[in-house]
Amino acid sequence: MISALLAAAVLSQAPAYYSPAEAEALFNASNDAYAREDYAKAKEGFEKLVQHGFGGGDVLYNLGTTCLAMGDLGGAVLALERARRAGGRQEDIEANLALARARQLDRVVGGQNEEPFLERVALATSEPAASVAFLLLWSLAFLTLAAFRFIPGRRRAAAIAVCALAFLGSAPAAGVMWAHVWVRNELREGVVQAQSLPARELPRDGGKVAFEVHAGLKVRLLEESGRFVRIRLPNGLEGWTERDGVARL
Amino acid sequence: MRRTGSWTGLAALALAAAVAAPRPARAAERPEIRQSADRREVGTEDTFRLTITITNPPDGAQLRLPATDDFETLSKQQSTEMSYQMIGPGPGAIRRVQKWTLVMRANKTGALSIPPSELTAPGTGTIRTEAVPITVKKGHVADPGEGRAGAGGPMRLFDPFQQFPFPQDVDPDDDQPQNVPIPRSDSDLFLRATLDRDSVFVGEQATLNLYIFSRVDLSSVDTLTMPKLEGFWSEDVDSPSQLSAEQRIVGGVPYHAYLLKRRALFPVKPGVVKIGAAEADVTTGFLFAGRRVHRKGNELSLKVKPLPAAGKPAGFSTGNIGVWRLAVEPGTAQVELGQPVTVKLTVEGRGNLRSLAVPPLQVPQGLRAFDPTVTDKALSSRGRLGGRRTLEYLVMPQQTGTFVLPPVELPFFDPENERYDVSRTEPVTVTVSGATAKVAAAPGAVPGEGLGKNVLAETQALRPLRYRAAFATASAPVWERAFFVPAMLAPVALWLGVLGFGFMRAQARREDPAARQRRRAKASRARLAAAVQLQDSEEPAAFFGEVEKAVSGFLEARLGFGVGGLTREELDQKMEQAGVPANRRGQVLALMDECDLGRFAPGAGDAEAREAALRDAMELMEDWPA
Numbered sequence: 001m002i003s004a005l006l007a008a009a010v011l012s013q014a015p016a017y018y019s020p021a022e023a024e025a026l027f028n029a030s031n032d033a034y035a036r037e038d039y040a041k042a043k044e045g046f047e048k049l050v051q052h053g054f055g056g057g058d059v060l061y062n063l064g065t066t067c068l069a070m071g072d073l074g075g076a077v078l079a080l081e082r083a084r085r086a087g088g089r090q091e092d093i094e095a096n097l098a099l100a101r102a103r104q105l106d107r108v109v110g111g112q113n114e115e116p117f118l119e120r121v122a123l124a125t126s127e128p129a130a131s132v133a134f135l136l137l138w139s140l141a142f143l144t145l146a147a148f149r150f151i152p153g154r155r156r157a158a159a160i161a162v163c164a165l166a167f168l169g170s171a172p173a174a175g176v177m178w179a180h181v182w183v184r185n186e187l188r189e190g191v192v193q194a195q196s197l198p199a200r201e202l203p204r205d206g207g208k209v210a211f212e213v214h215a216g217l218k219v220r221l222l223e224e225s226g227r228f229v230r231i232r233l234p235n236g237l238e239g240w241t242e243r244d245g246v247a248r249l
Numbered sequence: 250m251r252r253t254g255s256w257t258g259l260a261a262l263a264l265a266a267a268v269a270a271p272r273p274a275r276a277a278e279r280p281e282i283r284q285s286a287d288r289r290e291v292g293t294e295d296t297f298r299l300t301i302t303i304t305n306p307p308d309g310a311q312l313r314l315p316a317t318d319d320f321e322t323l324s325k326q327q328s329t330e331m332s333y334q335m336i337g338p339g340p341g342a343i344r345r346v347q348k349w350t351l352v353m354r355a356n357k358t359g360a361l362s363i364p365p366s367e368l369t370a371p372g373t374g375t376i377r378t379e380a381v382p383i384t385v386k387k388g389h390v391a392d393p394g395e396g397r398a399g400a401g402g403p404m405r406l407f408d409p410f411q412q413f414p415f416p417q418d419v420d421p422d423d424d425q426p427q428n429v430p431i432p433r434s435d436s437d438l439f440l441r442a443t444l445d446r447d448s449v450f451v452g453e454q455a456t457l458n459l460y461i462f463s464r465v466d467l468s469s470v471d472t473l474t475m476p477k478l479e480g481f482w483s484e485d486v487d488s489p490s491q492l493s494a495e496q497r498i499v500g501g502v503p504y505h506a507y508l509l510k511r512r513a514l515f516p517v518k519p520g521v522v523k524i525g526a527a528e529a530d531v532t533t534g535f536l537f538a539g540r541r542v543h544r545k546g547n548e549l550s551l552k553v554k555p556l557p558a559a560g561k562p563a564g565f566s567t568g569n570i571g572v573w574r575l576a577v578e579p580g581t582a583q584v585e586l587g588q589p590v591t592v593k594l595t596v597e598g599r600g601n602l603r604s605l606a607v608p609p610l611q612v613p614q615g616l617r618a619f620d621p622t623v624t625d626k627a628l629s630s631r632g633r634l635g636g637r638r639t640l641e642y643l644v645m646p647q648q649t650g651t652f653v654l655p656p657v658e659l660p661f662f663d664p665e666n667e668r669y670d671v672s673r674t675e676p677v678t679v680t681v682s683g684a685t686a687k688v689a690a691a692p693g694a695v696p697g698e699g700l701g702k703n704v705l706a707e708t709q710a711l712r713p714l715r716y717r718a719a720f721a722t723a724s725a726p727v728w729e730r731a732f733f734v735p736a737m738l739a740p741v742a743l744w745l746g747v748l749g750f751g752f753m754r755a756q757a758r759r760e761d762p763a764a765r766q767r768r769r770a771k772a773s774r775a776r777l778a779a780a781v782q783l784q785d786s787e788e789p790a791a792f793f794g795e796v797e798k799a800v801s802g803f804l805e806a807r808l809g810f811g812v813g814g815l816t817r818e819e820l821d822q823k824m825e826q827a828g829v830p831a832n833r834r835g836q837v838l839a840l841m842d843e844c845d846l847g848r849f850a851p852g853a854g855d856a857e858a859r860e861a862a863l864r865d866a867m868e869l870m871e872d873w874p875a
Contacts, residue, residue: 020720027718034714049720056721062714069711071617086721092712099711105589105619105643131727135736142740146747181728196620214619 017052039070057087068100073216074193076100078247081191105214122183125176134173141166188221190246199239203228210239221248280305282368284378291383292390293355294430296323296500301349301366310370319361323352324502352501355385431500437464440529440546448552451519452570453664455551456632459510459527462499467492468532468539473509476525480516486632487511513634515601519555560669562660564608569661571600577674585682590644592677594657599635602627607659610642613652619643646681653678769806773799777866784863789854793847796866800840803870840865
């Protein structure tokens, strides 16, 4: 464990593409470009920051907002959703995301209006906090159990109470952590980037077009076949689209 | 009442009048015969008509048609006319004319002659016609009288719209074979392919018609093999599933013509393109009298002219051949920001719709046009292909303001007029109104100002950027890091280790009786060591009590039974049963008595007695066999 921690610490000290000062300068320059309505330059700056490891909720939010101002719905929804995942629900992210969705061409009929329960849990909680809390409580519970036989009889009641509380506390922490694990590993979602993307019944070019999706629509990614990916809309409609037309969240 | 007449009397009067009237006589008793041809000069591929006219043939007359190997007779027809002539006073004359029409074709070239026909009748002998000279040339010789027959043509109604895209002045019969040569063999049933024109431009349609001509009963066409149409983009125009006969006169010979296939050909490169012969297996006759025959058609060639280089407009695509018209809907549109406008481009006309390339709709900045939805509707009329292509563009306004979509121009080559042309639409005006009720107006915003800017930002519907950033590297979640699983398992392993250690200890304590005895003996020795601490104390009872406990524990460990509560006799008996020798039993009992004495007898537990008891106890334990 110690060696793993050391390795993580060493990796985190690897030299970055930008120094913190350079990243800050680029961030500010991009903000200035946005203020001048030079959206292309602003977008380029924010994208560079994300590509070189200086992302985070703030940069992603600015990138999404810039894309939205440019009319790039696909890029806007993608960046804002990523900002949401990176920083949780925040008012400005939700507002711009709602604005982007209002401008989408696709109006999914018959679908659920909000995310699945586990996704909402994951969005409302912090993954590192849940994981660390689980790890601490779990360790405390088992350490107490291990020390139980060495504890004199008068203190054993307190040890039992500590152990029970630690186990009880680790259960919801484990649940929240599992929600994050499920969202990350099982809930594969993407945002349509192409202006118009036909969804076919079969994963081939000549396949019959079942429906069409447009930029900015958030879809579930189910499976891949060649250069096609099977998507599912919130209302259950499924079809195969070109993978290049959808960016994974 | 008296009757003045009867039906019988009236009939008698009529008969008398008829008998009294002069009877018509045969105008000319002597028969006449003559023959003539409708052409004096023909080709070997042409047919001509030989007409033999017999006037007043006597009863029983025999006609002998001209017999020669220089000509073949393709068909013959016979008709008779009777006329009544009134010439001057007196009875009229009945005239009977018998006419034979032979469709003939020369078998060789040169100055030939059709031999005379002969009419033999009893009483008049044999009379002959004159021979008819015919000059025969190789191939086809134009018939000078052919043009006169069709001069003028049918009268047509005036059509101000010309029935676009397919004009009505195309006679459907134009597509049907007119000058079909009759083959020298299998002339009763033959396959013939024709093209509706001899030369076309690249991309212009030529129509291939495949007919089967028959003078016999046709049952079915079993297989049809079309030629390879290399050098063409082709498409079926008509492919009848059932045979349908039309009456045709080919070279004066009546045939049943069955259309097998009609195909539109669009040549893709200039030059002379050859088209191979089609083949078919045909069943003639009915039921058991049916006969299957194989027929091979004729080859064709088509001259394909290149498109003229002069006058080619900019943006011309080589697939745009035909006559096309471009239109756009709507002419104007008013929408709110965020609402799409559907702009429909329609191209309609004659030509190859599949190869048509329509230029895209250009939109000014501030509007965004999505890829169009294209709908093709192919049409055909009288063998000519055409159709309508509709492109529906979804135009999404990005800003408020008034925008003009420039005209769309479609350059094409009109092969009918042999010139380039351009069809263009009218410009479309789209007016995009400002923010809707969904977007709150910015405080202090002046209506109408700032057209062409980002309206969303102006109305503050779009939240501003963040001006402080906490840069974060996209890192793996905690549970995916290398330490997580070991850290989660470590306390479990520790707990299990503790459990295992306790279990092992418990197992270790569960030893055999000998070991237990050794352990107890060891404990007894330890207790004896504790007694040593009391050797010099003021309480001899405590010392001797410890010594006695040590000895008792030692005995229990060695003998395997409890010694507490036993009398001396019982203890001696049990030790005897356990096989303890008599001297050792005596040693034990003496030590026990010594301890009792020290504990309970006043003044008995002096230092010497303590020393002796301690020594005896140690000797007992050390000398006891293991």
